[in-house]
Amino acid sequence: MESQSAKPIIAALLQPLPVLTQPQARNDLSDESVVRLLVRQFIDLSLDAFNQVLQGKLDQDEAVDGINRQAIALNSVFLGNSGFESVITHPWNTPEQLGAFLKDVVALEYPEDDCVRAMLIHLATQVMHALRLPDEERNEEVEALTLDAADLLLGRAPEDDGEIDIDIDV
Template sequence: MDSKITNPIIAALLEPLPSLAQGQNDLSDESVVRLLVRHFIDYSLAAFQGALHKARTDDDAVEAINRQAIALNAVFLGTSGISSVTTHAWNSPEQLGAFLKDTVGLEYPEDDCVRAMLIHLATQLMHSLRLPDEDRNEEVEALTLDAADLLLGRAPQDDDEIDIDINL
């Protein structure tokens, strides 16, 4: 593992993926991107559940989610320093950051747009906890697909509507 990575959980998640991309985790590979998004979603849901059951404070849950989002921001913008991650010209603030800023309507600097989009995603996940289990599972799956599409440079295909609503 590289010493530049700020989040060992993200680095560890990227280590066991050689079967997906022959030792490299290519950020143009949809399965790699979905795995990272799904990890963030599962981590966020666990943090929210921990806060609901008083296993951690609300502030601790929010800070833990933000740390994950910061680490993924570095991964997707190509600044994480993880040698097993293959980035492309797309993985830059000028490309991905600008795309997210324009597509999702974020009012953050381009070098912080992945983090901002993920925090908005986490907010929607928190709201999904109020839904019945079946509806929640559908919502989580839709959010996973939409977030992965955005990180791959595709506007979500759900009737050209982006489910990651930043106006909560």
């Protein structure tokens, strides 16, 4: 499910990670800080796109396309087929493992090789809804969404009350 334009996006998402988290320039997908940073970058890019639409600087379709390209790129990274040597994957990072987990836990009705992308698109939708909240509540909601998404990508069902905060109702 990787498009040709996904490679530069993946590279851009991974570029700051070696300096911030991995001194050997390796991005280990079992490292919680790496996963959270990737999720947070996706959320920040989504927030920026939504804000540009609200300000009339970007067409809504272009924003959605850009967010989807980012989600496709991260799908490739988290499912272990990005081709980047700087990314350390594990047996978990496959459609049969991570994809099946997301399909089951988040109740996604997508093929296992597309479940990371689908989960991230749903995450972006929740982030868009969070824009309606007052600043302090919005920041808390975005942080909670970030932690929940990172937990899912690490193979942990988010804690709280047993409920998954990433609402998949479309």
